[in-house]
Amino acid sequence: MKKIGIADTTFARYDMYESAVDELSKTGTGYEIERYTVPGIKDLAIASKKLIDGGCDIVMALGMPGPEAIDKQCADQASKALLYVEVETGTHIIEVFVHEDEAEDEKKLKELADSRAREHAVNVYDLLFRPERLEEKAGQGLREGHPDVRPLR
Amino acid sequence: MKKIGIADTTFARYDMYESAVDELSKTGTGYEIERYTVPGIKDLAIASKKLIDGGCDIVMALGMPGPEAIDKQCADQASKALLYVEVETGTHIIEVFVHEDEAEDEKKLKELADSRAREHAVNVYDLLFRPERLEEKAGQGLREGHPDVRPLR
Amino acid sequence: MKKIGIADTTFARYDMYESAVDELSKTGTGYEIERYTVPGIKDLAIASKKLIDGGCDIVMALGMPGPEAIDKQCADQASKALLYVEVETGTHIIEVFVHEDEAEDEKKLKELADSRAREHAVNVYDLLFRPERLEEKAGQGLREGHPDVRPLR
């Protein structure tokens, strides 16, 4: 039995945790899930660290940075801290960030958040249970949430 | 008995420590508070580290970066160092920064500093004593100091 | 027998792994290759760490950042994490990033990705087996993927 940690925030405007868990349940079995909710994206690194120290084999870090310049700076800080935790613990953390200015209206942003969480949930499953599926898709221009782009030709 | 560390600065133009302590006292019991005041926000990381090494279970780092480009750069440096201390010590540090250009006049800035310190004080209490309250509010668009935004629809 | 790790992504739009492996095979012998495919460039650092922990003597990290500002920020985060892994493990990681805006059309971008992967594959071989070749070319204005520039005169 593997353990998947999911860290998320009260700042986000969409519950990506539900999307991720639903998609994981459709993708396969052999894992349990532990959730850790924090106020904002800058708290995701320590949440991920605590999840990993508590036995998680992989972590999803779900966040929705705002549209302002200061939000971009916070997202940069949060991402770098997540990368640091990954390397220090030797454990994958899949960052699932949806920036508020990535879609033109709330409905599209909601769809983006849902689909990105779902597609990264499959990545998490693949990294844990079937890494050969990722290798088969190397260099294929996959995008999570947005439509895939085709390989160069 | 838990210990909450509060690091703050002589640079700030409002005593957020008083707001945080007052709000904590209204929120619950079971903790004691230790304070560490430093000159500026770049000193908050080492102050937080010393508070944690001294037994604090969680830290609030209170700061008010100025409005200039160099102030933004200092805030970025300070935030990254706080994130590093968090991950190294495995301990939450709740960053409570109020940027001088976040409000249009002194009165509004003061209100923002007061309310942000109070709302993050509740986050600190929740992380320590009742994490299930944060989980219930995941994805709800909560904002500390500013009005909450509604979830996407 | 040395072990060369190659980390790559499903996000990339060209399979640089094939170019690298083909060039290595033309360059010399004495090594085996281990591959680790991840979703995006921000996952290359932990992939490289895992490859090194698994016994690789050197790693190539292959990625193709997109053209937007947020992509540049992600590339910066990814690069810094790769540098951190290098220093922590005492092991070379040769970053082979091709930015989508480095060439004017898809065909040229594909050629750039192919040639950069190949030229860095030779660098990897040289670092492992014949470092004196690099020393001979010090200060010669070599460029991987783009034409070399001449030394200053």
Added chain:
Amino acid sequence: MKKIGIADTTFARYDMYESAVDELSKTGTGYEIERYTVPGIKDLAIASKKLIDGGCDIVMALGMPGPEAIDKQCADQASKALLYVEVETGTHIIEVFVHEDEAEDEKKLKELADSRAREHAVNVYDLLFRPERLEEKAGQGLREGHPDVRPLR
């Protein structure tokens, strides 16, 4: 007997060390001073590390970044490295940087460098010997070198 380390540079255009030492001597006793001079601000982190490893209880890092964009980038790198040393060693490093574009002419810049070094020297003394003085001034809008600003009202 406490030991105060002072790291400074040959790049700076004013000898802030003399200002700091003079102000410390007027402020109190109970300490000795060790100096370490390096070429530029990017060397201050390793100088501070060596001072701390040599027994210093606190360090002042004195530098004068130039006015160009590249100088700002160097200052950012230097500051981040100083923060890292602080946290790793658990020791305060008070960064005293004066940017060449902070004052309109050489005379004012010289006065700024002198007064900032002096006011931070008092901060160093307070952190070492009388931290309660900093706590009393928390949130009071203190500025080192420039005039203090008043608390918000």
Added chain:
Amino acid sequence: MKKIGIADTTFARYDMYESAVDELSKTGTGYEIERYTVPGIKDLAIASKKLIDGGCDIVMALGMPGPEAIDKQCADQASKALLYVEVETGTHIIEVFVHEDEAEDEKKLKELADSRAREHAVNVYDLLFRPERLEEKAGQGLREGHPDVRPLR
């Protein structure tokens, strides 16, 4: 006998190693030199780490970043990694970077690279053998490669 490590790149357009070695030989004795050539500036950190682990008492890291925005970003990454190695190993690394846009033509750029390498070679010698010379020049506005500026008055 001290050991000076020199890391340089095949990307650079001038052989600063020769300048540095020539100047060191004119400055004094008591040291031997070890060289490590890598492809680009982002490889200088791991090269420096390897030189230090191999017994070097100090390292010069020679590089020539290109003139584009992406080159500036690479230089920033490289510098931060060098700083990290310095602090982790407790060893000075003197960064000698010459940016391609620092001079108006190739001839001036070549002269700049030569003189900067030479002046920093003397800094390296001073740090190793006669640190009192640096202390005497503290705050004197020294510049490596460019003309010194005078102290503020």
